[in-house]
Amino acid sequence: MTRRALALLLPLFASVLVTATPAAATPAASPAEATLAWTEGPCPGTTGVTVVADLAAFPGGSVVRRCDTGTPATAFAALTDVELAPEHGTGEGETGPYEYLCRIDALPATADDSCAGFAPDAPYWAFWVPDTTTANWGYAEEGVDTYAPAAGVVLGFSFGAGTASDPNEMSLTLAQAKDPNWTPGS
Template sequence: MSAQRALRRLSVVLVLVFTFATPLPATAAPTWKAGACTSAEGVTVAADLTGAGRPEVVVRCVSGDPGTARTALDRAGLTIHTSEQAGVYEERDHVCRVENLPATADACAGHQEGKPYWKVWRVGIDPVAWRGTQTGGGPSGLRVCPGALVGFSFGVGTPQRPNEMSVTPERVVTTPGWLPPAC
């Protein structure tokens, strides 16, 4: 065998070794799992779809510290549609659909008085209950931290057509003795 032929075979072997021995890029770890967080592993997101036409509350544990309720919602693995117009809280890119709900033909042109919208909820204590947020910036203005629970519901917000969560915080996070952290 000639030296040139041996060198060519060695080159082919090395190419094959490096091609198949090179580790594949790691896939990104998921940012959420189904169900509530069991500890301070992340933030629990509860998307109450009942007011938007689907009798379901989707609960996800978003790992880590997303920082804001909006980032937690974005990382919860739900389909989120936003608007280019100002929302009810005057935030840009407000949430106008979650999981393609409501299933209307509107163009997500911004919140209008007396019309339904997605509302963000935090949990307060004494008693443990949902509390509507009055933050500037909407969900982007609500700080959340690991161990927290944040809710989203759809409705108008009038006595005739309330915008409220259909489940209590204790039905979402069932860990005995759970209390929301001070963020």
């Protein structure tokens, strides 16, 4: 090959090498730079989704109220958005495998529940929504993975066996859940 041919091909190779070099990746935002999608306490008015996790059934537990300032697609997503770390359990039922809400905020502990299905009279996470006829909590007719919360709704979660001795009910009323001035024990 002549010098002239090389001189003509060199710019072509150089442009191939330059375009083949990967672009510098944009660094991801650090956790400190990430903005929270929630605030402490109930949401104001008809904005956001208020998430109430009643942890009073656990030693040292209390009521956690957080406002999901976004628009969660499901109740499970709302728990995730407010950083309560929900976890699914998986069981085998009459119609096949199923998933359910097994843990909130690492409760119950893995040693207490393997999240491998429901056991009769065993404690579980109950899911509550506003009952429009009584203006208090009503047991949700949908599961946490299918319930799509509307803006302004309050979601409640309580833990217990659902028996006469352990009724598994919210330890606060719906009005208390919505009240920005309410504190546990008041």
